[in-house]
Amino acid sequence: MKLLILDRDGVINHDSDAYIKSLDEWIPIPGAIEAIARLSKAGWTVAVATNQSGLARGYYDEATLQAMHTRLRELVAEQGGELGLIVHCPHGPDDDCSCRKPKPGMLEQIAAYYGVMLKGIWFVGDSSGDLSAARAVDCQPVLVKTGKGERTLAKPLPAGTLVFDDLAAVADQLLHL
Template sequence: MPAPRPVERQLKLVVLGRDGVLNRYRTEHVAQPEEWEPLPGALDAVARLNHAGWHVVVATNQPGLGTGLLDMSGLNAVHLRMNELLARQGGRIDAVFICPHTPEDGCDCRKPQPGLLLRISERFGVPCNEIVVAGDTVRDLQAAHAAGCEPHLLRTGRCEGLSDEEVAALAVQVPGTRVHDNLEALAQHLIQRERETRGEAASSTSGFGGLN
């Protein structure tokens, strides 16, 4: 009698916005490596997710490429700094997916369009409904919803300083959105949720919880 085939575990995938999620949001483009300044605790949060078996991918709109304010060599240098700083904390980003277009281009990959997320789903072989998406803007949530992913809003970056009521007004625009204080809180939520699914005791510290 043949031995039973091992059960294949689904790859766990979380997709993050970049500016305002991993690094401080700037009104200007992050054009130089030294301008990429990680948010407190963000690199540790990525490392913690990695250690818990999560693959982390970045999906970012970079219209400066389309307008000529950025070039790929400069953007690659910025992401090299990001990866070097992450490596020092024991973390990694598996891939960075970029939309280089301006709003006028009418592409399908500029968030809130779902194109980047659909390509990530195809590349990693993970169904969209099993992908966690987190960002600091409504367009991140809208892209997640359009692709069928799980939306999470972080109170960092462009949400920093907003009142509970203002954040709730953003989150309610996309069904199923959960709100977390920062990337650390999101990591805690995902890890604890998995533990609870396995029947392990855990408590939540993910901000003020879900908004539906």
């Protein structure tokens, strides 16, 4: 199985330090939806692992989050692709859960769902927490410069981190391996 795991905010859609709280605020990054669809059509399974502490903070509810994910799936389907499993951490940073990145719980959940080992699987994110979660389970950390990516790039990166301009560039690379 060819599996790619993505963070959501800052990788697939524009991020905001004020959180993405509504379907109207959920705006795809140019080229991201098409990238997911291209990968899907080429035989890749694309899954998503996303921290959503806005739930714990009361900024939006589970129905709003699901509406965003339904819209994401619809947009990918309109491009002829399919999006795989989407997992989210609803906890806040002080909840001491095992799923919130930089902990690898969501990545482990995706691996269990698909029955795969995570070693070498690309996990694409825009934050240090994403890269740390990837490293914790021997995924290949991949940083995109969208979202918080430029800020993250200014800090030390885990050894072996690959860096791309955006998700479209990641797809270009994977489709030409």
